[in-house]
Amino acid sequence: MNATVVQHRPLEIRPLTPKLGGEIANVRLADGMSDALFRDIYAAFLRYQVLLFPPQDVPPREQVAFARRFGEVQIHVMSQYHADGYPELYRLSNLDADGKPTGKHPDKGTLAWHTDGSWQHVTGQATIIYGEVMPETGGETHFCDMYGAYERLDPLWKARIANLRAVHNLDFSRTRRHGEDPMTEEQKRAKPPVDHPVVRTHPETHCKCLYLGDHAEWIVGMPYDEGRALIEELNALAIHPDLTYEHRWKARELLLWDNRCVMHRATAYDPATQGRVIRRCTVLGEVPV
Numbered sequence: 001m002n003a004t005v006v007q008h009r010p011l012e013i014r015p016l017t018p019k020l021g022g023e024i025a026n027v028r029l030a031d032g033m034s035d036a037l038f039r040d041i042y043a044a045f046l047r048y049q050v051l052l053f054p055p056q057d058v059p060p061r062e063q064v065a066f067a068r069r070f071g072e073v074q075i076h077v078m079s080q081y082h083a084d085g086y087p088e089l090y091r092l093s094n095l096d097a098d099g100k101p102t103g104k105h106p107d108k109g110t111l112a113w114h115t116d117g118s119w120q121h122v123t124g125q126a127t128i129i130y131g132e133v134m135p136e137t138g139g140e141t142h143f144c145d146m147y148g149a150y151e152r153l154d155p156l157w158k159a160r161i162a163n164l165r166a167v168h169n170l171d172f173s174r175t176r177r178h179g180e181d182p183m184t185e186e187q188k189r190a191k192p193p194v195d196h197p198v199v200r201t202h203p204e205t206h207c208k209c210l211y212l213g214d215h216a217e218w219i220v221g222m223p224y225d226e227g228r229a230l231i232e233e234l235n236a237l238a239i240h241p242d243l244t245y246e247h248r249w250k251a252r253e254l255l256l257w258d259n260r261c262v263m264h265r266a267t268a269y270d271p272a273t274q275g276r277v278i279r280r281c282t283v284l285g286e287v288p289v
């Protein structure tokens, strides 16, 4: 271990809701991290599903280094969003080169409930977002606990979906949210649709969760429209006030969450008058089972 690394054990964790989310008060990510501290953070990540670090400087290099502790970091197919020379970082911004709002929302797809990377064979594990600029109103990030969403389903629903697989398709979700800015043919070829179980078992907690969201298009073996209706119904059933945490951002906060067991969305803001700039990194997980 590097002698300059500061120890912060035990972690000071403030729960954000009774079930979901915890704020870690006593870690500064730019100070470096011992293996023992990372193990504690990882245990909190599995327990709380969403972790918040209060306002602090997290330069791009430190954000990527932190993400690499979790696993292999995704290089996103949408290369127009790569940030600061780091292909691991994906910047969503509505500001122009002079720092003025452009009026264009950089990713309307984030406004619908989804789970990052579900459109890939190997799906997203952690997403790590640093808030560079935050609007005064709107632009929140909301989370919903997918263990709880599965548990709330009645036995008939659970039996009905037990062995179903959904096809997740980035082109589908992107096109319907961003009709004016679709994927290129090359990007589509690079990321063809994939199917995943509707109910997945978290590989580390071994608990079942609902796994759908906005990238889920249709159900294998079911007529298209019937599958669409089922997905829409389950996506709506999943969201419940007892299972959600709504985060109102302060600039320079860092949020991280477990895509295997939460869905998330951003709320709208006025991109013509307010700035919102985030730096995002997604860690690859595994093939869902």
Ligand SMILES: [Fe+2]
Pocket: 110, 114, 115, 116, 264
């Ligand atoms: Fe997302």
